[in-house]
Structures are given as structure tokens and as C-alpha cells.
Amino acid sequence: MAQTMMRKIVMSGACVVLGITRRSSSRCLVTSSNNVTMKKKDRVLPEEEEITKSVFMSQSTDIYTNLALEDWMYRNMDFTNHHVMMVWRNEPSVVIGRHQNPWLEANISHLTEKDISLARRNSGGGTVYHDRGNLNITFFTPRERYDRKYNLELIKRALFRGFGIKSVINKRDDIVVRDNYKISGTAAKLGRLTAYHHCTLLVNANKADLSKALAKREHGIQTKATESTRSAVANLADIDHKVTVDSLQTAVGYEYLRTPALHLEDGGQGLIMKQRGFQFVNPTDNWFPGLAELKQELQSWDWCFGRTPVFTVSRTFPVPAEILAPSKVYTATQELVINMTVEKGLIDDVTLSIPPGLIESGFHGEASVITHLKGKRFTSEALNALQDAMLTRHLNSDVKKLDEKDQFVAKCFDQVVNTI
Known part of the structure; x- marks a missing residue:
């Protein structure tokens, strides 16, 4: 029998009692995979009693590193006989689903100002806000044994066993408390051999920052991208002050280890002793060869923004009276209308009405100015291109800055590309 021990480990300045763990190497567990070469038709799934479990704890708080680790495990590990629950947390970040539009889901200008990361994950679903007050959980299994209800019920049991908190799983597979306050959203990715289901639990997240980061803005966007469903949220610490990220991690971890792999039953301490226990994992290339490359892709602009489904933007702006022709009286409101089509995050077409x-x-919106926007990113890059084109138009004159009409049009474009 493998030796066991009680371990006290210092993490992020806090002393966390992790409990019983086995003397096994996490590094060996993650580098001995043959999942890539195995064919589904050749795989014989084991009986429940032959399956062991581990709780992996990521030592990183970087969103791109943790998403890369999740993706690496999904691509490379064999979960046939060994199911894994990974727990992880991040510095402030907004995470959108694979098929979502970041300009629609998040307050991009606020994220830039506050240096909050925006990441696109590989799974579907809606947008979530992460900070150190969230506990993120990923359940890895073979594709055939993917069971979202099992995972959510397990978390629900852990909340009640550990803290006496009663919760409900609604039709959207959210975990809710106290009259439908959401504490957890959920998403998944199902592959040919492997599947994972992940969710985030609000413990003591900064709800003011969450609200600002996900604030709806006037954007004028039309798209077929997946849109998030807005819900009232609550922190678990508001329900019971004893709930911390560390205590919740321990409660859910032990619930996972004491529960058989395929059905919800309490196996108690005897089953815990048969598992592989809690293990820290270090998400680096030394442990997970190729992880850095996955991280680089996940944090690239082409992935986070360029993978956005095609969308159109239409915005209307009243023209200030002081820049209209002074000798004219207009019975109708004078409005500038900007229409854009954006594909792969780049402006594909733009028209001015x-x-x-x-x-x-005196403003005519010359075609040469507008064509300078084609192919530019739907960011301030487009605004800079517009301003440069307007100045270039006056290249043979003494004009060194934009006049008030050009400034008005540039301001309107700024509001479009920054969705404010």
C-alpha cells in the first residue's frame, strides 16, 4: 500500500491543510499518456472499482497558463483508468466562450484601462469574470463517461456537507442559491476520446469589478455569435463567512475523492484512501512539454479577438448644430450613420451616411479616407488609420490638425470601435 501523510503547504502566503495525499509524482502522471495514439474502437473502459481519481491543483494564477494547461491535459492525457479534477484560480480576467463576441460581452475599454486580461476558451458557453475570489474546477473523463449532472451534484453535495449550504441545479445547469442567485456557470468540451466539463464558483469575488467588466454598452452590434444570459449572482461567502476559496477547494476535493467514479454514493474515508489524492501541478514546459506554445496561441489577438464570428455594427450620431452649414435651417435631425462589417476581427466593409x-x-467623407479602414483591426488601430487618412487628404495644404468636422467624425468612429 502506498504510504500516506498529512501535508501542510504554504501557498500564496496562506497555510492550507491539504489532508491525506499519496506519495506519487504528478509529473509522471501527466507525461505517461498514450491518449494521442489510442483509437476509440480499441479502448475497453474499466469497471468503476478500477478507476482512480486525482485532484490536481494548478500553481499558476495566470488565465492563459491555466487555459493552456486545461487544453494540454485534454489533448495529451489518457483518462481511461484515471479521472482528474483540476482546481485553479486566476488574477482578474474576463473569459469568453469559443463562439462569442468579446466586444458584445465585455467592456473592452474598461478592461484595457484596468489591465484586466481577456481570454477566449476552447469550450462553448457564456462569459464569466474571474479573480482570486473564484474557484475554477475542471472535470476530465473519457468521452463516453462525460456526466455533467454527476459533477454538478457532487459540488452541490460538497456545499451541503462542508458548509450546510443548500443549492439547486437549474435547467441551464447553473448552481443557484437563495431564490435563484447564481453562484456557478458551466461549459464543456467533448472530443473523440476525451471530454471535460468546467465551472467557476463565486466565493468572494469582487462583484463591483465583475459588474463593470461585463457592463453592457451601446454597441449597435448584430451577430449570430453566442450571447450570454445575464443573471443575478451571489458570493458563497455572503451566505456563510466560513467559505473561502481554500476551504471550498478542500471540501469539493474530498467530495470528489470519496465519491465513486460513475455514480453518486458516499464511499467515505475508505474510498479516499484508494485514490491518488491532492497533488500540486506546475504548469511549465518542464512538466508539460509544448505548454508555452499553447499559451502563446491562447493569448494572441488572433485567437482572443480574431476568432470572433462575423458581425455588423450600425451606429447613429446626431451632428452638433455648430458644425452644420450656418446659412441653412434644417427641419430634420442631421445624423451621421456609420455601418461596418467585421470579419475575423478586421474591418471588411465600412460606409458613411x-x-x-x-x-x-464642407465634409464629404472622401472614398479614399474610408478605404484606409479596410483590413484594419476593429480597435483604435482603425481610428488611427482614419485620422491619418484625413490628414493625408490635406497633404498639399498647411493643415496640421483635423478641423472640427473631421474631429466629430473621428470621435464617432472612436465610439464605434471602442463600443462606448
């Missing part, structure tokens, strides 16, 4: 009052005051 210029009201008569702005034309008569």
Missing part, C-alpha cells in the same frame, strides 16, 4: 447639413458645411 452623411447628412446634407454636414455635406453643405
Whole structure:
């Protein structure tokens, strides 16, 4: 029988009692995979009593590193006889689903200002906010043994066993408390051989920061991208102050280890002793060869923004009276209309509908100016290109800055590309 021991480990300045663990190497567990070469038709799934479990604890708090680790395990590990629950947490970040539009889901200008990371994960589902007050959990199994209800019921049991908190799993597979306050959302990725289901639990997240990061803005976006469903949320610490990220991690971890792999039953301490226990994992290339490359892809602009499904933007802006032709009186509101099509995060087409009052005051929106926007990122890069084109238009004159009409149009473009 493998030796066991009680371990006290210092992590992020806090002393965390992890409990009983086995003397086994996490590094050996993650580098001995043959999942890539195995064929589904050749695989014989073991009986429940032959399956062991581990709780992996990521030592990183970087969102891109943890998403890369999740993806690495999904691609490389064999979970046929060994199921894994990974727990992880991140510095402030917004995580969108694989098929979502970041400009629609998040307050991009606020994220940039506050240096909050935006990441696109490989699974579907909606947008979530992470900070150190969240506990993120990923359940890895063979594809045939993917069971979202089992995982959510396990968390529900852990909340009640550990803290006496009663919760409900709703039709959307959210975990809710106290009259439908959401504490956990859920998403999954199912492959040919492997599947994972992950969720985030709100423990003591900064709800003010969450609200600002996910604030809905006037954007004028039309898209077929998956849109998030907004819900009222609650922190578990508001329900019971004894709930911390560390105590919840321990409670869910032990619930996972004491529960048989395929059905919800309490196996108690005897089953815990047969498992592989809690293990820290170090998400680096030394432990997971190729992890850095996965991380680099996940944090690239082309992935986070460029993978956005095609969308159109239409915004209307009233033209200030002071920049209209002074000798004219207009019975209708003079409005500038900007329409764009954005594909792979790049402006594919743009049109300006210029009201008569702005034309008569001297602004014509020359085609040469507008064409400079094609192929530019749907960011301030487009605004800079517009301003440069407007100045270039006056190259043979003494104009060194934009006039008030150009400034107005540039301001409108700024509001479009920054969705404010």
C-alpha cells in the first residue's frame, strides 16, 4: 500500500491543510499518456472499482497558463483508468466562450484601462469574470463517461456537507442559491476520446469589478455569435463567512475523492484512501512539454479577438448644430450613420451616411479616407488609420490638425470601435 501523510503547504502566503495525499509524482502522471495514439474502437473502459481519481491543483494564477494547461491535459492525457479534477484560480480576467463576441460581452475599454486580461476558451458557453475570489474546477473523463449532472451534484453535495449550504441545479445547469442567485456557470468540451466539463464558483469575488467588466454598452452590434444570459449572482461567502476559496477547494476535493467514479454514493474515508489524492501541478514546459506554445496561441489577438464570428455594427450620431452649414435651417435631425462589417476581427466593409447639413458645411467623407479602414483591426488601430487618412487628404495644404468636422467624425468612429 502506498504510504500516506498529512501535508501542510504554504501557498500564496496562506497555510492550507491539504489532508491525506499519496506519495506519487504528478509529473509522471501527466507525461505517461498514450491518449494521442489510442483509437476509440480499441479502448475497453474499466469497471468503476478500477478507476482512480486525482485532484490536481494548478500553481499558476495566470488565465492563459491555466487555459493552456486545461487544453494540454485534454489533448495529451489518457483518462481511461484515471479521472482528474483540476482546481485553479486566476488574477482578474474576463473569459469568453469559443463562439462569442468579446466586444458584445465585455467592456473592452474598461478592461484595457484596468489591465484586466481577456481570454477566449476552447469550450462553448457564456462569459464569466474571474479573480482570486473564484474557484475554477475542471472535470476530465473519457468521452463516453462525460456526466455533467454527476459533477454538478457532487459540488452541490460538497456545499451541503462542508458548509450546510443548500443549492439547486437549474435547467441551464447553473448552481443557484437563495431564490435563484447564481453562484456557478458551466461549459464543456467533448472530443473523440476525451471530454471535460468546467465551472467557476463565486466565493468572494469582487462583484463591483465583475459588474463593470461585463457592463453592457451601446454597441449597435448584430451577430449570430453566442450571447450570454445575464443573471443575478451571489458570493458563497455572503451566505456563510466560513467559505473561502481554500476551504471550498478542500471540501469539493474530498467530495470528489470519496465519491465513486460513475455514480453518486458516499464511499467515505475508505474510498479516499484508494485514490491518488491532492497533488500540486506546475504548469511549465518542464512538466508539460509544448505548454508555452499553447499559451502563446491562447493569448494572441488572433485567437482572443480574431476568432470572433462575423458581425455588423450600425451606429447613429446626431451632428452638433455648430458644425452644420450656418446659412441653412434644417427641419430634420442631421445624423451621421456609420455601418461596418467585421470579419475575423478586421474591418471588411465600412460606409458613411452623411447628412446634407454636414455635406453643405464642407465634409464629404472622401472614398479614399474610408478605404484606409479596410483590413484594419476593429480597435483604435482603425481610428488611427482614419485620422491619418484625413490628414493625408490635406497633404498639399498647411493643415496640421483635423478641423472640427473631421474631429466629430473621428470621435464617432472612436465610439464605434471602442463600443462606448
